[in-house]
Amino acid sequence: MSEVEKYSPVDAVxxxxxxILLIGAVGAGKSSYFNTINSIFRGHVTSQACSGSAEHSLTTVYRVYKIRSQETGFPLKFRLCDTRGLEEEQGIESADMLAILDGHLPDRYQFNPSMPVSPEITGYKKNPTLQDKIHVIAFVMDGCSVDVFPEKILTNIKATQxxxxQRGIPQVVLLTKVDRVCQEVEQDLSQVFYSQAVQDLVDEVSQLLGLPRAHVLPVKNYEREMELDQGVDIPALLSVRQMLRFADDYLYNFVDER
Known part of the structure; x- marks a missing residue:
């Protein structure tokens, strides 16, 4: 937690x-992941982002969330960018995704499936800076549905990859709901990195998306808990730390290229 709080991007840039861009199917746990990280640094369980289960995405706008330090009240030096959930019939349009990755979209942009992003929308950033761009992508996947993952959504994710x-953006998978795939982990969350069932799932997801296993990060979001639990906090903090390290890798590549 201290390491994440003290994080600062590479000085040279x-x-x-x-x-950090969160992408995933409806109900995978994107908004819940933000709430979980927010809870850890606020010191109690929060629900700032709308989360839950519904037929269509509860997230309809592009949100750039700040995480604030409980001690200072100042935002930490990373943002979690939440998008609408991927659906078999309604994904994120290719033009919209490019606009997000390249930093054109403003915070609170309202997604419209019938009208892709254009430079005419209010707040569109025509000349985005490095700070506006996405530095890491986190694909959020429900650990309970990997075996029946919809082909159309997988195709959408592959297109985003x-x-x-092409832009050199690092990618990870946040593998959620891992407590539901292993009874041992459900009873004791500290066993998440020792569970054979979770390890097998990590291997499966690694092959599915063609990412190294160290890029598949098992987590459990706050859902039914009323109070903070270190068993939830530790995997979540490890996932943030890993993504911040990958973000620095991206920035160092940018420095070297420049």
Whole structure:
């Protein structure tokens, strides 16, 4: 927690914070992940972002969330960017995704499936800076549904990966609801990194998306808990720390290229 609080982007690029983009199917736990990280640093369970289960995405706008230090009240030096959930019939349009990755979209942009992003929308950033761009992508996947993952959504994710690879953006998977795939982990969350069932799931997701296993990060979001639990906090903090390290890798590549 201390390491995450003290994080600052690579000095050579002179930006104030890095952007982590959350992408996933409806109900995978994107908004809940933000709430979980927010809870850890607020010191109690929060529900700032709308979360839950519904037929269609509860997130309808592009949100750039800040995490504030409980001690100082100041935002930490990373942002969690939440998008509408991917659906079989309604994904994120290719033009919209490019606009997000390249930093054109303003906070609170309202997604419209019938009208892709254009430079005419209010707040559109025509000349985005490095600070506006996405520095890491986190694909949020429900650990309970990996075996029956919809083909259309997987195709959408693969298309996003291709765009990210062209831009050199690192990618991870936040593997949620891991407590439901292993009874041992459900009873004792500290066993998450010792569970064979979770390890097998990490291997499966790694192969599915073509990412190294160290990029597949098992987490459990706050859902039914009323109070903070270190068993939830530790995997969540490890996932943030890993993403911040990957963000620095992206920034160092940018420095080397420049």
């Amino acid at each position: 002179s930006i104030d914070y890095v952007n 291709q765009k990210a690879n």
